[in-house]
Amino acid sequence: IAFVDLSTGEFEVAEFHLNETHRFYDFLAQLTPQEILLTQSRSEIESTFLEELVQRMTQLLDKINSADARSVTSSEQISGLQNAQVFPSTGRFNFIDPYHFDPEATQRNLNNHFETLNLSGYGVDDLPHGIAAAGALLRYLEETQKCDLSHLTALRRYAFDKTMLLDEATVANLELFESQSGARKHTLYHILNHTKTPMGARLFRQWLRQPLLDVEAINERFDCIEEFRNNFMLCEEFRECLENIQDLPRIIGRITLPVVGVNDLVALRESLEPVQKLPTYLAELQAPLLKKIA
Incomplete structure (x- = not known):
């Protein structure tokens, strides 16, 4: 496939x-x-x-x-x-x-x-x-x-050995994305999703749908969370910066296809400045995974 x-x-x-x-x-x-x-x-x-x-x-x-x-x-x-x-x-x-x-x-x-x-x-x-x-x-x-x-x-x-493949019955019973009544609110995703960008929302949804099996990778994520919790002010500044970034992968995709509009180009321009600031914030953190991203 x-x-x-x-x-x-x-x-x-x-x-x-x-x-x-x-x-x-x-x-x-x-x-x-x-x-x-x-x-x-x-x-x-x-x-x-x-x-x-x-x-x-x-x-x-x-x-x-x-x-x-x-x-x-x-x-x-x-x-x-x-x-x-x-x-x-x-x-x-x-x-x-x-x-x-x-x-x-x-x-x-x-x-x-x-x-x-x-x-x-x-x-x-x-x-x-x-x-x-x-x-x-x-x-x-x-x-x-x-x-x-x-x-x-x-x-x-696609690495099946690193993530768990959840069947539809499990996803439905856990109410990850949709409640038993069919509502999107009050699901695990709705409660936990505090992402600031469309890319982050998609990635977080993917992480919920594909839980990690690798203990080392899980601990790496925990280290990142702990570091951000210990650096609250920096975390807030980082989140404010992310809030100004538009859906870059999809904008680039529309440019390439090409079905791009003026609004897409404006969004791309306005996203470039905050994107350039992200490595500065990450450089102050010590978690291995964050350093790898930076």
Whole structure:
């Protein structure tokens, strides 16, 4: 599997074994994709898998995006797409010819995009299926977006060994992001989220959705919290500085795509000054993780 957020430039890959079906669906639920790219089936087994995938993801995404128009994709629609054109527009699900997942072609496409001889520097050499998915996804974006994708600067391996993968039932029962009544208020995220930037809010949501398993990494975060608590005035100044920073990854993404407006450019200009001050604040702190960021 490969996934990309064009607005922020995040581009990641992962792989699952055949016996990890539930884990695979939990992971897809975590991503909440707006569009899913699939290969056209070449066998009855693949058709069965694709039918199950489309049905389960349709149910999940309709539940998450309850405000959106409901869409139902039947097995008849799936079989009808198998002989469709290379990039058929079907809304939420798009099916492409299997040859776009060819290992050599996808590797070559990724190397050309990142201007590298190979992908070893990204630590994904042992994920051949993930690389194939990433190459096919990149080709699809090149064909459909018709714009500069240079803000996709790296391919990151999703590390399952460092974070916990929460299934949808657990997320719902813990009321992390939505209460049992469907409200967003009075959830754990709503209570704890005091972030000052859109990037921080997204990252904090991701951290809640993917709790750390690495004790050392957990302690590093605790050290940062303790240091900020012990430097209250500096922490407040730091937060005031962050408050003036707009959603930089998405502004840069809009500039690259390009769908940028005047307001985006103004927001970028106004964000540059506070961004330049951040290293000054961090330089006064001693926590290893903060020093690494600085």
